[in-house]
Amino acid sequence: MGVLRIKPPSPDFVERVKLHLEAFSTGLKEAIKPSRMTIQYPRELRKRPKGFRGMLVLDITKCISCFQCAFVCPANAIHMKKAPNGKYYPCVDYAKCIFCHYCEDTCTKGAWKSTNFMDVAFKSVDEMFLTTEKLVNGPDVPEEEREDEYVVEYEVKGKKLELKKEYSPEKLVEIEDSH
Amino acid sequence: MLSYESLLEMFRQNSVGIPLITRKVVLYHTASKIAYIPPLTSLFAKIPILNLIVALLFWKPFFAVLFAPGLVCILIAILFIIWFERKVTARVQWRYGPLEVSRSVGGIIQPMADGMRYFFQEVIVHREAHRPYFLQFPLITFLPVLLPILVIPAGAIYAINTPYSIPVAIALISLIPMIIVAIGWASNSKYAYIGSLREAMMYFSYEVVLIISAMSMVIIYGSANAFSIVDKQSVVPGIVLNPFAALAFFVAIAMATSRFPFEIPEADQEVVFGPFIEYTGIIFGVVMTLAYEKLYLLCMLFSILFLGGWNGPFIPPLGDLSPAFWLFLKTIALMMIFVFFRTFYARYRLDQALKIGWSTLMALAVVALVTGIGLGAVNVTGWL
Amino acid sequence: MEEYSVPVPVKPPAEIESLELPVPPWLGEVSKKGDELVLFVGPQHGGSGHMRLIVRVHGDVIREVIPDPGFVHRGMEKLAENRLYVQNIPLVERPAIMDCVNFSLGYVRAIEKALDMEVPERARYIRTMLAEVCRIGTHLYDAGILSVFLGHTTGFMWPFALRELTCEILMRVSGARITASYVIPGGVRRDVDRSTLNFISDAMTYIQQKSKDFEKIFIKNPVTIARMKDVAVLSKKEAIKYGIVGPFLRASGVEYDVRAIEPYDAYDELTWDIVVADDGDSYSRFLVRVNEIQQSIGIIRQCVKALKDMPEGKIAVDTKGKLLDSVKGAFFRMFGRLTLPAGEFTTLTEASRGTLLYTIVSDGKSNAPYRLRMVTPGWYYLKGFMESLKGCRLADLQAVYGSFGYFPPEADR
Numbered sequence: 001m002g003v004l005r006i007k008p009p010s011p012d013f014v015e016r017v018k019l020h021l022e023a024f025s026t027g028l029k030e031a032i033k034p035s036r037m038t039i040q041y042p043r044e045l046r047k048r049p050k051g052f053r054g055m056l057v058l059d060i061t062k063c064i065s066c067f068q069c070a071f072v073c074p075a076n077a078i079h080m081k082k083a084p085n086g087k088y089y090p091c092v093d094y095a096k097c098i099f100c101h102y103c104e105d106t107c108t109k110g111a112w113k114s115t116n117f118m119d120v121a122f123k124s125v126d127e128m129f130l131t132t133e134k135l136v137n138g139p140d141v142p143e144e145e146r147e148d149e150y151v152v153e154y155e156v157k158g159k160k161l162e163l164k165k166e167y168s169p170e171k172l173v174e175i176e177d178s179h
Numbered sequence: 180m181l182s183y184e185s186l187l188e189m190f191r192q193n194s195v196g197i198p199l200i201t202r203k204v205v206l207y208h209t210a211s212k213i214a215y216i217p218p219l220t221s222l223f224a225k226i227p228i229l230n231l232i233v234a235l236l237f238w239k240p241f242f243a244v245l246f247a248p249g250l251v252c253i254l255i256a257i258l259f260i261i262w263f264e265r266k267v268t269a270r271v272q273w274r275y276g277p278l279e280v281s282r283s284v285g286g287i288i289q290p291m292a293d294g295m296r297y298f299f300q301e302v303i304v305h306r307e308a309h310r311p312y313f314l315q316f317p318l319i320t321f322l323p324v325l326l327p328i329l330v331i332p333a334g335a336i337y338a339i340n341t342p343y344s345i346p347v348a349i350a351l352i353s354l355i356p357m358i359i360v361a362i363g364w365a366s367n368s369k370y371a372y373i374g375s376l377r378e379a380m381m382y383f384s385y386e387v388v389l390i391i392s393a394m395s396m397v398i399i400y401g402s403a404n405a406f407s408i409v410d411k412q413s414v415v416p417g418i419v420l421n422p423f424a425a426l427a428f429f430v431a432i433a434m435a436t437s438r439f440p441f442e443i444p445e446a447d448q449e450v451v452f453g454p455f456i457e458y459t460g461i462i463f464g465v466v467m468t469l470a471y472e473k474l475y476l477l478c479m480l481f482s483i484l485f486l487g488g489w490n491g492p493f494i495p496p497l498g499d500l501s502p503a504f505w506l507f508l509k510t511i512a513l514m515m516i517f518v519f520f521r522t523f524y525a526r527y528r529l530d531q532a533l534k535i536g537w538s539t540l541m542a543l544a545v546v547a548l549v550t551g552i553g554l555g556a557v558n559v560t561g562w563l
Numbered sequence: 564m565e566e567y568s569v570p571v572p573v574k575p576p577a578e579i580e581s582l583e584l585p586v587p588p589w590l591g592e593v594s595k596k597g598d599e600l601v602l603f604v605g606p607q608h609g610g611s612g613h614m615r616l617i618v619r620v621h622g623d624v625i626r627e628v629i630p631d632p633g634f635v636h637r638g639m640e641k642l643a644e645n646r647l648y649v650q651n652i653p654l655v656e657r658p659a660i661m662d663c664v665n666f667s668l669g670y671v672r673a674i675e676k677a678l679d680m681e682v683p684e685r686a687r688y689i690r691t692m693l694a695e696v697c698r699i700g701t702h703l704y705d706a707g708i709l710s711v712f713l714g715h716t717t718g719f720m721w722p723f724a725l726r727e728l729t730c731e732i733l734m735r736v737s738g739a740r741i742t743a744s745y746v747i748p749g750g751v752r753r754d755v756d757r758s759t760l761n762f763i764s765d766a767m768t769y770i771q772q773k774s775k776d777f778e779k780i781f782i783k784n785p786v787t788i789a790r791m792k793d794v795a796v797l798s799k800k801e802a803i804k805y806g807i808v809g810p811f812l813r814a815s816g817v818e819y820d821v822r823a824i825e826p827y828d829a830y831d832e833l834t835w836d837i838v839v840a841d842d843g844d845s846y847s848r849f850l851v852r853v854n855e856i857q858q859s860i861g862i863i864r865q866c867v868k869a870l871k872d873m874p875e876g877k878i879a880v881d882t883k884g885k886l887l888d889s890v891k892g893a894f895f896r897m898f899g900r901l902t903l904p905a906g907e908f909t910t911l912t913e914a915s916r917g918t919l920l921y922t923i924v925s926d927g928k929s930n931a932p933y934r935l936r937m938v939t940p941g942w943y944y945l946k947g948f949m950e951s952l953k954g955c956r957l958a959d960l961q962a963v964y965g966s967f968g969y970f971p972p973e974a975d976r
Contacts, residue, residue, distance in 0.1 A: 026776055048734075072895055074650035074653045105891050154727075
């Protein structure tokens, strides 16, 4: 482990002129051949990687009402509500959820699953509280409200950054199969 | 005593000839009949009041101030250059820039959309402002913007042909900083105060250089009349004769119009648009475009002094507008260079700008003056 | 130079009486006299961040700057007292946007210190790698803010665009772009697969290559050099006296880096240099961080190589010393009833902007900390930042602000 002592440059007049020109040529180069990396959001969606922490889906058949997820939730977003069958099942308040997915890691039975989806807007605060029934079905985007045409992924090829575009999938929300 | 007819005759004597609109458009032409659309101007030739208005609009001095190279051209230039500035900056910065408002044409109507938004925004006059001045000064700014047009000719279209056109134009353009300082004073706020102080300091640092470099060109050409200046550049443009003057004038323009790297009075991270901090709505729109209007005027002066003004191949359908078109084209090209500076420069500090203005730039201006006197003494334009 | 007093028609600001500002009462009087201007910069000002700076200006020269921080104070230390130990991890990484792994790392190491946990080798390397990714992200973020404070908009957009790649790395590794919550006591939450490692090293290549262009357009731009050189100089002695930390201390010539002095995780197994400059001005403060990005890229490359050579799995250890391949399902068993032995546990971490201190005080019985002390680098160097501004020009206020990369949410906690 060494020490790297840097010397800030102090250019003289000729060097300064050269540096001015260098800055100008760099700008001009980008103006002629830009290396854009904008993703035009509603039309192009970012590709979510495997293991993305998105909205949650509950597999109610696996849930054993152990309350562990509600206990460990840092934001107190999980509420346990009593179902008609006498067992308690979790509900998620997305007004509080911070998408840390401690619940998913906590669940010993693998009842919590993540989706690749989190671009969701609610119309009111009350709607943000998802009951167990809604959690089981998972997030849903109506076909007529979809604006996305492409899914874009950053990929570095050699010395260039490429925006790999694919046509949007039929089904926007995909549930990940963990375990 | 001016009668109605003599007034009409005076306007018609000195009217702008644009074949494109003053010539009748022949639809079809056979041996027996001719069908044509009568020219726009002759439509109203017989109607009493309208013919005077039409004649007035095409009267050269009026046309110069109102259309080309005046108000309408300024508006077109501003709308284009604001869009271009945002677009080229975005391109360099790996973005797209304004696009969403009209995707098919690259968002070119974005400045108009912004203008419309400004128009419908509430104009807030804060309690501390000197209300009458605060509201007046933005409108008064049109005066020093449009008055120089009177003496800056665009080929055949001119208002006043005077042997002192360049000095008078520079003197009138120099009124703009006065109004900006007054705006800052009328706003009566600390940031506006600092901003107008910065504007005054910048004025102090570039004005002498601007005048010296312009005068050195006037010495070379032996005349301050724009017509003879452009005539003498028909072979060799002024930028080749005296590149030092061109460089000094160029940097002085950047300082004068607060382009980067001298965007000091309006620095939005430091003094938040400086003198214009308290303005909202359409009045802000007016004062914000002030720098661009000034840029337009000074670029026009630059192209007259250094780039051969309206020299260019004659375009028959445009008639008298042809030289004005070439001048406009050169001006726009220059403005595009100036706004490109935004992409790769930070801004200097006020004291550094002052230092540059009075050391490097002043030295350059003196060199330009000496070159100008030398070339003027041997009458270089005479034997070119 | 002789001084003249110019009567400036500016009233003392009404805010001095109406708001409870940390301003001595005589400051209002100063502006009445007329040769000094008391200027309020922020918290809505474009060049102040979420804080108010009360500036006494004499002409164009700053006499004194009084900070008024606390606009984004969220009471993090108090909040931490009624949460489980593991629930505090998402909390403590909130203050700094890009610096999440460094921030949670300090907290997690304090817990590990209390429990005497031996972190598996693979987890140590992953942590180090992500800490450096976050360091790059933060330095790029600060470079962007500095550029826009100088008015250089391209210098603002490029680092922010490159930072997108560090976000992408965090997303692929941990599942979230900014708030990773990735480091847990005893290891990390997930393993990193080979394709992600490849992407990380590719992204580093791209950042390295693009920073050459950035150097031409902003770092070595003569305007930038003119604006920042010999501005707000802090000598070595002053820097130590005012308690500056991190890259800003190293810019004044002090060879201090927690990663080297008290190495944690995998830092002592890797080769890298402490970047030091001697000038102590704004420009060297910036250059130190620019060079640290290059060092971080080197560290990440070594980590990626080491991780590729290592067998996958075994990324966490539980409280009983059992190695785990995945924390899924074991999370509650590990941390649900976690209590620390009674005592005080302090760790120092080198976060991107400097030394980060965590102290956990545990009473030995409850499953939440009795007290969590968290001192962020921003809070450490605020005093030095204010002192260095004395004698600068008014336009330098933002340049110095950017050169320190001061980040109010981080300092206010």
